[in-house]
Amino acid sequence: MLIVMKADATDGQVEAVVQVIEELGYKAHPMPGAARTAVGITGNSGAIDPSHFETLPGVAEAVRISKPYKLVTLDMRKEKTVVRVGDAAIGGDELAIIAGPCAVESRTQAFAVAEVVRRSGARFFRGGAFKPRTSPYAFQGLGEDGLKILAEIRDTFGLKIVTEALDEPSVDLVERYADMIQIGARSMQNFTLLRRVGKSSLPVLLKRGLSATLDEWLLAAEYIMAEGNYQVVLCERGIRTFSQHTRNTLDLAAIPAVRRISHLPVIVDPSHGTGKNYMVTPLARAGVAVGADGLIVEVHDSPGNALSDGAQALTLDQYERLVSEVRAIHEVIAPAPVG
């Protein structure tokens, strides 16, 4: 942390800041400049609360230098984490593709989609049994019945099941039927839920919140890892901005930004990231080109009749073309270096 004094701060005020630093057990480094003095702090092991300083007389600003997370960082682990889900993986050489309907609506619908997903060579099937819906009057998912259909799909097609949990009881159920727990954007700072999945033996897919900074997202992963579960995959799914030609603004620069700081794999969701059918494939291509470890996409056998998010779901045909396009791109890009 660096304490920047006001231009007219007195020597006594600088001295008072130094004294507070020393009382806290740290070392103070005053640096008198032409216009103003700054005081560096060292000797701290964790983050220092800026409020110790911001209200002291003569202080202009307290600038945080160290980052507040540890386990997610490349400082902690140099090699990229490969998250293993049975015999499939995310973060390795192969591009991970997670596909399926927004919500499991019926056995027929889910099986029709799963067949195409399997045929495409994807290893993961997504489908919501518990749906977080903005309106209390919207379809909220089939619950445990949906999970049973998903478990059947795993048995029939050999696909790994990725599905969202909304609270502790639904984590219990997802653990029983599925292979990977998804934490949705609206739950990214549901700390009770993060701690609960941190105690799970299943890997976790952690979506970025709509207004989450990079630090907040990584700290959400840190919550999970701090409980002992190191199998975390990050997922960029768009942020909320003034731009209204898409449902969210897909922030693809987050992929190299995560790479530079963290060893965790990171994938892209072009379906929620755009909210528009015709944009999903171009943004999926861009996600792979930017260096993501995989994609999660919504596919429906009849998007016009979908019970949720039909506007962004791909048809089966569109999905198959998407897979062949992103595979071709994945082959030509050099593997993104770590760090």
Next chain:
Amino acid sequence: MLIVMKADATDGQVEAVVQVIEELGYKAHPMPGAARTAVGITGNSGAIDPSHFETLPGVAEAVRISKPYKLVTLDMRKEKTVVRVGDAAIGGDELAIIAGPCAVESRTQAFAVAEVVRRSGARFFRGGAFKPRTSPYAFQGLGEDGLKILAEIRDTFGLKIVTEALDEPSVDLVERYADMIQIGARSMQNFTLLRRVGKSSLPVLLKRGLSATLDEWLLAAEYIMAEGNYQVVLCERGIRTFSQHTRNTLDLAAIPAVRRISHLPVIVDPSHGTGKNYMVTPLARAGVAVGADGLIVEVHDSPGNALSDGAQALTLDQYERLVSEVRAIHEVIAPAPVG
């Protein structure tokens, strides 16, 4: 809902849209224009999913007209709701002031603040026992011990206790010790939690999420009311924008915007809404001037030593001046009309 066709849509494509509308059991109103045709839909009782139309050939856009909420609206109830908390109230003629430390840290600290809060004439005391913290390594609150201190404050000073619950177990505890349940910004779309407090007999203070639109915020209130709890107070506490001179951007236009749609009371949080001590009083004044029903402010007996959010807490002196300034403004403004 209005379906806007592309400029080059064929008559057959318009006809197909009309047919889908009629199959859904609604009435279609085609309106051929100079440049393009639009088709209005009536006869629906709830919201129509735009995805029925957005992927049909020739369709440019499906524009939602009706709002998806009911219970929160002035259509449902013309008179403003007054939320009663024992013998105190929010939404009536008197300006409601909720004040106290960010987190309950100790009996001594909480009592020191409570004494000043009581002396100021405020009727509500705030203080966190369960703190949602961005970092897993930050102080997370005293839990039930904190609630016990709050209950003592109620008994000693006659203040009503407002405190945050993070999950179902903490709602159970808050119900036992406090008078009003706060749902924090990060939990605004924790739908499990919203349904749980919807079944509570305590009133609920619902903070706006960092990236919540007006509709999403009102729908979160609708979740609570749909379970039967009509005692909901909304709280504007700042949104996330590019603007970095404050921690959040306080969106005071939300107050008249809520007023025009909803009968629920709405208050302002200038502490989280700015994150800076020196801004709290001016923005509190602005919140009252814009027509809010009350304020929630952070006060600490020694902000420099606060375990959380010290940078924004007022000193006891600053708080007393704030109260006298906002009371003066409240007296001169005409009561904001409903509707």
Next chain:
Amino acid sequence: MLIVMKADATDGQVEAVVQVIEELGYKAHPMPGAARTAVGITGNSGAIDPSHFETLPGVAEAVRISKPYKLVTLDMRKEKTVVRVGDAAIGGDELAIIAGPCAVESRTQAFAVAEVVRRSGARFFRGGAFKPRTSPYAFQGLGEDGLKILAEIRDTFGLKIVTEALDEPSVDLVERYADMIQIGARSMQNFTLLRRVGKSSLPVLLKRGLSATLDEWLLAAEYIMAEGNYQVVLCERGIRTFSQHTRNTLDLAAIPAVRRISHLPVIVDPSHGTGKNYMVTPLARAGVAVGADGLIVEVHDSPGNALSDGAQALTLDQYERLVSEVRAIHEVIAPAPVG
């Protein structure tokens, strides 16, 4: 500036940073910490370009400490600037009110509004002769004919004329007919225009850009002052955010933020800041309560027929009520302290 090294930076890399600093003629202050080393820089008179350091091996970040502006700051001038416009002023004890139609449409319209503005006790009349319009097909203003009407209003009612200039030729004309040059939000970083009005003898009303940070806004003022014109009034008029219940999000925290850094007066525009008639008065009250030096509001004798921005214009009656409400608030708030 502070150079933060990566956790695994070598001593040689730190040494290389020190060397670059010294080659630039500054003094380096290395501060080895538990996790990483930081190097402070002093001895610079102006801002240092971070790019000297950001690409050096081992460097994590270059953090700017000093602010890049001077003339706008309280460091440069302790007392608040009072901008004088003839016998009227902005920034003094009296609340400045600038009112009038968005665009001058006709002599009749402008005179009808001006009469009410004068009667309200306001000293300034606004009205656009050159209108920056998003669409090339929208009404672009009456040009010099509009300015002539404004000049007549000055002569008839004794009001000071505030009107926008879009480019150098329109500055020439505005100088001929008006009393104060307005620089609109879209022109806030039109540096050619800023330099031109910096050479004018008229005071300048500088609106904040839709996506301008506080620093960018103050630097725009610095451009004007660097040319010798110190008569600058800042105007907060809303920023662009995800929030769509208003045309822009009025960032009232900008008022105390400016106050803390700058001696320049700052006013609020609740008309563009909300874009909705029914919000103008509440936000005007809030603007005065937060401590602004004045308001600029749009008034029209027949808003339904306005050629631009009718949706936000007040009727003459609404305007008169607004003035009496904001005056009452202005009387009760303590004068905001400088610094």
Next chain:
Amino acid sequence: MLIVMKADATDGQVEAVVQVIEELGYKAHPMPGAARTAVGITGNSGAIDPSHFETLPGVAEAVRISKPYKLVTLDMRKEKTVVRVGDAAIGGDELAIIAGPCAVESRTQAFAVAEVVRRSGARFFRGGAFKPRTSPYAFQGLGEDGLKILAEIRDTFGLKIVTEALDEPSVDLVERYADMIQIGARSMQNFTLLRRVGKSSLPVLLKRGLSATLDEWLLAAEYIMAEGNYQVVLCERGIRTFSQHTRNTLDLAAIPAVRRISHLPVIVDPSHGTGKNYMVTPLARAGVAVGADGLIVEVHDSPGNALSDGAQALTLDQYERLVSEVRAIHEVIAPAPVG
């Protein structure tokens, strides 16, 4: 346009709306619904000002349906525009690459970069002679001397010169020395400048403003085209959001969004779009993968010594690798369909 009435609007209020529509010479289509009535408007040739309706009693909202632009649209021209710059082109089958330093600093620097740009097979050279700088004290470009160096580069290397103009005098100079006029993000709504380049015989590169919606950006292009210059290339260069891990948030969904509406070519600027050297290549790959017609990238022979924006400039080596990577991606993606 669609006028949505309030739920409690009276028949007389609906009738009054119909009457206003008919007085304006349009046709009204009232659609009584279960909850509320809406009134469609047809018969208009251009956009209707919503303010005719928004303040009428009983009106809840006026929803704009038709778009306010024409010349930029696929309705006007079905085939994609190929902008020709001498024997080079943007918008055709070949990927257009525009590369060079942020600012022309010296003949030596510019030539060193140009040689590498030429060798890479790129056809366009960029370099600023007039730099819009946030601070009045920053390097503002070499002016006409810079343009002369650029003209020499054209003669020596056969590269087409793309350079920014800030105002009318600099357009005159750019026309004399260069091949394509760049309008920067800060000038996107400098309507005087847009009209001036609309009268030029040179093609125009129009960058998206930091807070520009898709409609505003297309309307800026419409300003240029309305003056007769149809040779416009759009450039996505990042928007301003809360996300602070990059200088701007590159909104790659804008590429398919433009494609669906407009026949104009659109390119991507990964340098300003991220502001960080290590992100430029991944985002350049993403830009090509999403379907952009080209890239504009900053390259410097010695980024650490750059006079502006060094932190984002690629080294010559990095640039050569970028070109080979994006070419490989361009080859594998199917040409994006129009419409």
